[in-house]
Amino acid sequence: MYVTLATPENRHHFGEQMDDVFRLRHSVFNEWLKWDLPHKNGLESDKYDDEALHMLAMDADGALIGTWRLMPTTKPYMTAEVFPALLADTGIVSRPGTWDLSRFAVDRSRIGKNKGLQNRLLASLASAVYEFGIMNGIDEFLSVQNAYITPIANQMLGQPTWESEGLDMGATDAACYSYSPSMERLFSLRTQYRLQSPVLSQFQITEFKKAA
Numbered sequence: 001m002y003v004t005l006a007t008p009e010n011r012h013h014f015g016e017q018m019d020d021v022f023r024l025r026h027s028v029f030n031e032w033l034k035w036d037l038p039h040k041n042g043l044e045s046d047k048y049d050d051e052a053l054h055m056l057a058m059d060a061d062g063a064l065i066g067t068w069r070l071m072p073t074t075k076p077y078m079t080a081e082v083f084p085a086l087l088a089d090t091g092i093v094s095r096p097g098t099w100d101l102s103r104f105a106v107d108r109s110r111i112g113k114n115k116g117l118q119n120r121l122l123a124s125l126a127s128a129v130y131e132f133g134i135m136n137g138i139d140e141f142l143s144v145q146n147a148y149i150t151p152i153a154n155q156m157l158g159q160p161t162w163e164s165e166g167l168d169m170g171a172t173d174a175a176c177y178s179y180s181p182s183m184e185r186l187f188s189l190r191t192q193y194r195l196q197s198p199v200l201s202q203f204q205i206t207e208f209k210k211a212a
Helices: 011-032 078-082 115-135 150-157 183-192 205-211
Strands: 002-006 053-058 064-072 098-106 140-145 173-179
Touching (some): 002 011, 002 115, 011 053, 011 098, 053 115, 064 115, 078 098, 098 115, 115 150, 115 183, 140 150, 150 173
Antiparallel strands (some): 002 053, 053 064, 140 173
């Protein structure tokens, strides 16, 4: 298992994998969770994807098994535009050090009931996000979650530094959580789940800074 990063600049190298990302998201959000998200031909994507970064977790055979989307808050981002009520207490955030996390999805059909593999996958994605954050001076990640996802996120990312009031969104509930990447948390994940160091296979730091 390894995690790599698709950026707006290198995404042309990941055409097949990005189709798998959108296919996986449709399977998770539209078919399993029954969210009414825009989709076409079995692929779920939105207007934020073109400007976002995508973590791609791949298995030993090169198949996508998990993904997480990252978006700088200096550009239009999902939490601010779709869930502004969740930022009522803090105000809309727009700063280089705060990024938005969204569209977390794992391929349950490939993981099966293997709890060890599931935890290692979750830890790998969380570690990759924190590695990217630490390397690029990001001190806060915002994440809108429902009650099902929050215990999983807290298990991997650590306890949030703050959380919003919850909202009833009809088909689901939602609240916004803030997480701060730290070397201590990253070391704990790598050690507990016996992950390689670094987990993220490449950072695209030069291209990222040009795009920021």
